Amino acid sequence: MLVGHQPKEFLLAVEALTVSFDGFKAVNDLSFYVDENEIRVIIGPNGAGKTTVLDLICGKTKATSGSIQFRGKELTRMKENEIVKTGVGRKFQNPSIYDDLTVFENLEISYPRGRSVFGALTFTRDAAVRDRVHEVAEMIFLKDRLNMSADLLSHGQKQWLEIGMLLIQDPDLLMLDEPVAGMSVSERTKTAELLNRIIKNRSVLVIEHDMKFVEDIAHKVTVLHQGQILSEGTMEKVQNDPKVIEVYLGH
Amino acid sequence: MTDNRFFNRSELIGILVLAVFLVVVLPLTLDVFRLNLVAKYLTYAFVALGLVICWGYGGILSLGQGVFFGLGGYCMAMFLKLEASSVENTKIQSTPGIPDFMDWNQITALPLFWKPFNSLTFTIAAIILVPGIFALIIGTAMFKRRVGGTYFAIITQAVAAILTILIVGQQGYTGGINGMTDLRTLKGWDIRPDHAKVVLYFFEVGCLFVCIMIAQFIRHSKLGRILVAMREKEDRVRFSGYSVANFKIFAFCIAAVFAAIGGAMFALNVGFMSPSFVGIVPSIEMVIYTAVGGRLSILGAIYGTLLVNFAKTSLSETFPELWLFGLGGLFIAVVLAFPNGLAGIWADYVQPRIDRLIPSRKSKPEGWTDSSVANGAPAE
Secondary structure: OOOOOOOOOOOEEEEEEEEEEOOEEEEEEEEEEEOOOOEEEEEOOOOOOHHHHHHHHHOOOOOOEEEEEEOOEEOOOOOHHHHHHHOEEEEOOOOOOOOOOEHHHHHHHHOOOOOOHHHHHHOOOOHHHHHHHHHHHHHOOOHHHOOOEHHHOOHHHHHHHHHHHHHHHOOOEEEEEOOOOOOOHHHHHHHHHHHHHHOOOOEEEEEOOOHHHHHHHOOEEEEEEOOEEEEEEOHHHHHOOHHHHHHHHOO | OOOOOOOOHHHHHHHHHHHHHHHHHHHHHOOHHHHHHHHHHHHHHHHHHHHHHHHHHOOOOOOOHHHHHHHHHHHHHHHHHHHHOOOOOOOOOOOOOOOHHHHHOOOOOOOHHHHHHHOHHHHHHHHHHHHHHHHHHHHHHHHOOOOOHHHHHHHHHHHHHHHHHHHHHOHHHHOHHHOEOOOOEEOOEEOOOHHHHHHHHHHHHHHHHHHHHHHHHHHHOHHHHHHHHHHHOHHHHHOOOOOHHHHHHHHHHHHHHHHHHHHHHHHHHHOOEOHHHOOHHHHHHHHHHHHHHOOOOHHHHHHHHHHHHHHHHHHHHHOOOOHHHHHHHHHHHHHHHOOOHHHHHHHHHHHHHHHHHOOOOOOOOOOOOOOOHHHOOOOO
């Protein structure tokens, strides 16, 4: 059925992706591929279209043309909640958590069961749910804050909580938009440690500005500029690419 | 008490106090006329209860609950009206056996859509289903397209206006501006004498507690927490794999069905139904009851409804022209100073004192939250 060149089994294959807002092409004919268990970092100057790429993958923004294949499924035609069910998790730039609920309840809502209206009505907080919430809370350094209202957490803790909410979904592809922005140095170190622990058995797509952090975690780096790929490869290769130095790192 | 899916300890106390108040205190202290007034007020409490779920928890402000109150009320009134329009009761009409207002409007046969309302079973089903399905249609049309917030509120207002115009315009089928009056019996049992009013009052209170239990169940389910989560961070809920639209539709439909039950109770207890309970003004008043009681508190909404209506009755008797300004001022004051209404005042000022007097022996089970579920102050 499939004709022509077929890439090997990628987890995520973005091909010829374009989105245009009133004629402005925020993402322009973009193609890239993410392997299983790969940490890919997207960097680029402001307005390069980094967040838009994540929006396109998770369905928040509809593509004008092009394709996004995730495990062979075409995401561009699916609804947001269906995309989540295929195994894509997304963290937003600002910590997006439920302030009026406790840490426990925040994590519980993300537990992947009872996602329909009647499923939610009949959902019971059984041992499996509790154990999983505890396990994740321990990972994200919040295990003694489970009964605390989420709005009392610090900025860094809120970021971790949102990462935890994604972990509990156990996605195959985790997308993080600036996970360490606004964090203190020690929180950054802990976050890098956390990310290195949670990437087992999943791929991660990260947008980040902090070069030190990128170096710490990235397997491969993609540099975006004006909606297109400027350079792609290892951190070392990208850093030495004259085009990259000119538009981005050199400034 | 985590395994109780309906209430925790303080809520149970609150519900018991309300039950004693409605079932024992009021019937013993009020005469039948006043008790019937309370019954009328309580019909709005059903609406307020629905608004707590839809607006308080879900953050969906509907300014058109009068529509559903009216649909429920008209379904009930149609049944009662047909029973009151038996051939012997209406033999002076040119067409006996049809409701009087049809006869006045030169209608000579019972319209097709009226016929099923000869059956009480059908009527009860219609009270739930007609507003429920109507809310489902509006909700699907709006929420699937991500219409929300102010736009949704304005559209519900428009629906309320349209339905009023429709009812008033179609006099021959609906009784027009006068509504359906002169309702007499329910399955041959006269609903007008005093003892019937008392029975109907208790029946209504019973239905109210069933609705309170349903609301409590929703609030303590994960669905209740998802509604709160949605109110705050809709996108986060969506990207956690939930269809936000479906949850909004559910909340809106529940609010509609509660309102409709209230409307049906109104027709029974007050003995008529008219378009003046359908339109924009009554719909907004219903929101004010909820706001005053506390939009996050199931029991608060009921006390709020009673209080505002008592005030309305006594003040509008004394200062009829000032009442509307008073109501508007009250709404502004509540929103500015006490956004959580009476329930908020109770939780902030009264509850702490009581807690100090009675040493608390609650040991909180894990993950349990008294306060965080929608900040639902256990209002009493």
